[in-house]
Amino acid sequence: MKDIDDANVVHCETATRVLLPKVKDHHLLRAGDLLFRSRGRSNGAAQVTEGIGIAVLSAPMLLIRPHSVVPDYLCWFINAPATQAQLGAHSEGTSVRMISAEALKALEVPVPAADVQQRVVQIAALAEQEQSLTAQIATRRYQLNTRILMKFAQEAAR
Known part of the structure; x- marks a missing residue:
C-alpha cells in the first residue's frame, strides 16, 4: 500500500x-x-x-x-x-x-463499447491535466502578485 x-x-x-x-x-x-x-x-x-x-x-x-x-x-x-x-x-x-x-x-x-471507454479515459486525462495546469497558473499568479506587492512596498518605503 x-x-x-x-x-x-x-x-x-x-x-x-x-x-x-x-x-x-x-x-x-x-x-x-x-x-x-x-x-x-x-x-x-x-x-x-x-x-x-x-x-x-x-x-x-x-x-x-x-x-x-x-x-x-x-x-x-x-x-x-x-x-x-x-x-x-x-x-x-x-x-x-x-x-x-x-x-x-x-x-x-x-460498460460502454471499448471505443467509448477509451474516449472517457482520454477526456478524464485531459481534465486532470487541465486541473494541474490551472493550479500551476494560480500558484504562479500568486507568486507574481507577491513580488509586485513586495517591490511596491519597498519602493513606497523609500
Whole structure:
C-alpha cells in the first residue's frame, strides 16, 4: 500500500523485495491488473503498467483483473468521486476504514463499447491535466502578485 501514491500510481522501485520459493502464475501481477487499497484513508485503485517484473500483491490489497472492460476505464471509474462515495457508504470499521471484497464485487460498473471507454479515459486525462495546469497558473499568479506587492512596498518605503 505504501508503494501507491495519492495519485494512484504504483512505484515498483520502492517495493519490498522478497525471495519466494514457488509462485503460481495466476498470483503474479500483470500489466492491466488493478490494485485496490481496501483499507486506510484512501480506497482507490492503481493500474499495473508494463515492466513491473515478477511481483505479487500483499494483503490487504485486492487484485482486480479486468475482463471485457478497458483497464484504464475501470481504474478511472473506481477512482471517480461518485464511485468512491458509493464505496465509502459500504465501508466498515471505526478507526481504519475498510472496503470489503464483497462491496467491491457488488459495485455496478457501466460498460460502454471499448471505443467509448477509451474516449472517457482520454477526456478524464485531459481534465486532470487541465486541473494541474490551472493550479500551476494560480500558484504562479500568486507568486507574481507577491513580488509586485513586495517591490511596491519597498519602493513606497523609500
